[in-house]
Amino acid sequence: MNLKSLCVLGALFCGSVSLFADRTNGKLDVYWPDVEGGAATLIVTPSGESLLIDTGMPGGRDPGRIVKLAMETAKLTKIDFLVTSHMHIDHFGGAAEVAAQLPIGTVFDNGIPEEDPDGNKADRSWVHRIKPYREMKVGSRRVIQAGETLPLIAGGGVGRPPLTVRCIAAKQKVAASNHPPTKNPLCENANRKATDTSDNANSIVLLISYGSFQLFIAGDLTWNVEETLVCPENVVGPVDVMQVNHHGLDVSNNPLLVRGLAPTVAVMSNGTEKGCGAETFATLKGTATIQAIYQIHKNLRKDSENNTAAEYIANEEKQCSANSIQLAVEPDGKSYTMLIPAKGHKRTFKSR
Ligand SMILES: [Zn+2]
Numbered sequence: 001m002n003l004k005s006l007c008v009l010g011a012l013f014c015g016s017v018s019l020f021a022d023r024t025n026g027k028l029d030v031y032w033p034d035v036e037g038g039a040a041t042l043i044v045t046p047s048g049e050s051l052l053i054d055t056g057m058p059g060g061r062d063p064g065r066i067v068k069l070a071m072e073t074a075k076l077t078k079i080d081f082l083v084t085s086h087m088h089i090d091h092f093g094g095a096a097e098v099a100a101q102l103p104i105g106t107v108f109d110n111g112i113p114e115e116d117p118d119g120n121k122a123d124r125s126w127v128h129r130i131k132p133y134r135e136m137k138v139g140s141r142r143v144i145q146a147g148e149t150l151p152l153i154a155g156g157g158v159g160r161p162p163l164t165v166r167c168i169a170a171k172q173k174v175a176a177s178n179h180p181p182t183k184n185p186l187c188e189n190a191n192r193k194a195t196d197t198s199d200n201a202n203s204i205v206l207l208i209s210y211g212s213f214q215l216f217i218a219g220d221l222t223w224n225v226e227e228t229l230v231c232p233e234n235v236v237g238p239v240d241v242m243q244v245n246h247h248g249l250d251v252s253n254n255p256l257l258v259r260g261l262a263p264t265v266a267v268m269s270n271g272t273e274k275g276c277g278a279e280t281f282a283t284l285k286g287t288a289t290i291q292a293i294y295q296i297h298k299n300l301r302k303d304s305e306n307n308t309a310a311e312y313i314a315n316e317e318k319q320c321s322a323n324s325i326q327l328a329v330e331p332d333g334k335s336y337t338m339l340i341p342a343k344g345h346k347r348t349f350k351s352r
Pocket of ligand 1: 038039090246
């Protein structure tokens with residue numbers, strides 16, 4: 001069923017869609033399309049500038065869903081910025097197909113490696129996998145640095161709170177805090193996992209701020225590097241919404257990070273059988289500040305007890321309608337509404 005036919009079904013649903021269609025409404029809009037266990041997050045600022053973080057897998061499906069959401073729901077005619085968190089195919093794979101359908105301005109990443117980014121030199125397929133990304137036509141390309149702020153032109157817009165997109169970490173380098181960092185007493189209980197030599201550890205970490213509202217997105221950052229964001233000092237500070245790292249896999253989502261960020265809402269880009277790990281789920285459940293956990297997909301593995309309430313799951317069936325999760329931050333940044341439009345779900349939270 002497409003958006004238009006859903007609109008015919010109910011005024012309530014159309015009401016929530018129109019929240020996102022109007023670019024003069026002063027809201028910061030965030031969309032999580034269903035990319036089946038890959039990652040993609042689309043952000044549209046109150047001034048209409050757009051940022052896409054990761055692009056799911058290649059092969060039509062994921063880029064198709066991203067472009068549909070961008071053009072039909074967010075009413076975009078271009079993507080101003082693309083950030084590729086790291087060089088795994090479920091994060092960069094759809095980029096070239098998106099770029100073929102919607103002009104992309106500046107691409108930020110950690111640079112395109114010549115060989116397999118996980119150090120597997122014997123794997124000759126890397127050259128082919130990266131080719132479309134390397135060759136796609138975009139406005140410009142930049143290697144991002146920890147501490148850098150994305151060059152948004154209009155920010156929040158005239159008379160609105162400041163809007164910034166800051167790179168907190170990249171390639172395992174953490175930026176200096178831009179607020180007084182706080183000593184984190186939880187660090188005494190640090191436990192480490194095996195060193196991650198994959199490119200996940202290099203993931204770009206972004207903090208999107210609009211007034212008092214804060215959104216944290218860190219690709220597939222893994223356990224020991226997650227610790228460096230909050231220990232010995234917490235350089236991120238509390239956030240409102242955390243995109244759960246690495247699809248909710250248990251090699252990520254160190255409780256030190258989750259509790260250090262102390263989010264109100266967690267959003268997980270998981271697949272039917274990927275992510276939403278038992279340990280991660282227990283960490284989210286056990287974090288006192290978290291009021292709601294959203295999942296793109298229901299975890300359909302045997303450990304089905306590791307699922308949030310049905311109302312917070314965008315897609316419950318394996319053969320799904322690719323429902324998205326959305327977020328609209330009010331023009332003053334002081335509150336925000338989480339939506340699953342296809343389900344009529346809507347819940348408003350106060351920014352911290
Ligand atoms: Zn991934």
